[in-house]
Amino acid sequence: MLRKTEWVDMPTFQTETELDDETVVELYGVFLEELRDERARLKAALDVSDWTAGRKLVHNIKGISASYRAGRVLLGATMTDLLFKGGNNEAAGEKIPSVLEDMDSTIQSLEGLLERGGLDG
Amino acid sequence: MMNKPTVLVVDDSVSIRKQVRAILEKQGYDVREAGNRIGMLNKLEEYGVPVTLVIMDLSLNAEHGFDLVRTLRETPGHSELPVIILTETADRMTVLTAKSLGVSGYIVKPVTADILLERCTTARNSEAHAAKKTKSSSSSGASDGGSG
Numbered sequence: 001m002l003r004k005t006e007w008v009d010m011p012t013f014q015t016e017t018e019l020d021d022e023t024v025v026e027l028y029g030v031f032l033e034e035l036r037d038e039r040a041r042l043k044a045a046l047d048v049s050d051w052t053a054g055r056k057l058v059h060n061i062k063g064i065s066a067s068y069r070a071g072r073v074l075l076g077a078t079m080t081d082l083l084f085k086g087g088n089n090e091a092a093g094e095k096i097p098s099v100l101e102d103m104d105s106t107i108q109s110l111e112g113l114l115e116r117g118g119l120d121g
Numbered sequence: 122m123m124n125k126p127t128v129l130v131v132d133d134s135v136s137i138r139k140q141v142r143a144i145l146e147k148q149g150y151d152v153r154e155a156g157n158r159i160g161m162l163n164k165l166e167e168y169g170v171p172v173t174l175v176i177m178d179l180s181l182n183a184e185h186g187f188d189l190v191r192t193l194r195e196t197p198g199h200s201e202l203p204v205i206i207l208t209e210t211a212d213r214m215t216v217l218t219a220k221s222l223g224v225s226g227y228i229v230k231p232v233t234a235d236i237l238l239e240r241c242t243t244a245r246n247s248e249a250h251a252a253k254k255t256k257s258s259s260s261s262g263a264s265d266g267g268s269g
């Protein structure tokens with residue numbers, strides 16, 4: 001049975017997409033790769049205070065974390081996205097480190113899950 | 122043998138493209154992917170296999186996504202293609218712009234199988250209905266000078 005953790009909810013993803021275990025695990029592998037890439041890009045944008053890139057990245061991170069039911073990342077990215085939308089770039093920038101931390105934890109959690117095929121145990 | 126409907130998924134996120142692909146392929150759709158405008162135009166011409174439906178993300182800036190729809194509407198041979206948009210918010214302006222560009226439907230993320238398949242079926246049925254209507258009016262126009 002696919003597993004739900006504090007960071008990612010595979011069972012809900014599976015219910016809503018109506019896909020089998022193998023496909024769900026394969027898709028989470030793709031999500032993991034994209035999350036790693038986006039994390040690196042977001043960190044690079046933060047380092048040089050590039051808020052144009054930061055806004056685009058946060059928005060994409062919000063989209064993929066919503067799709068893959070990564071709740072904690074979604075929450076942080078949504079709050080940061082709202083600040084960007086309101087033109088409050090500095091405040092949004094201050095939120096980014098915690099988004100990065102949540103992404104790290106989600107990546108770690110997913111790596112562990114996928115090593116076990118996404119399953120319990 | 123009946124051809125499988127071909128859907129082109131345009132989204133800059135690979136994980137979302139793969140998710141949509143997996144759901145549609147399970148239902149017998151032939152799916153292609155593009156990550157941007159150039160990719161979209163290339164895929165439309167690839168192998169001469171007709172794309173029957175386009176699903177595209179609106180991205181950060183809705184106008185950018187709508188630009189893709191406009192590009193499609195101006196592309197000879199593809200101007201009538203049904204389009205479904207993926208969006209994170211279905212605010213009034215987004216819906217009105219989508220309607221004005223002849224978008225067949227929209228899906229608010231996250232994508233779920235039931236909504237995605239329902240939107241695809243509706244878009245394909247609308248296209249079939251429109252094609253039938255066009256054929257019928259042109260044929261009646263040729264035989265009796267038009268219909269009421």
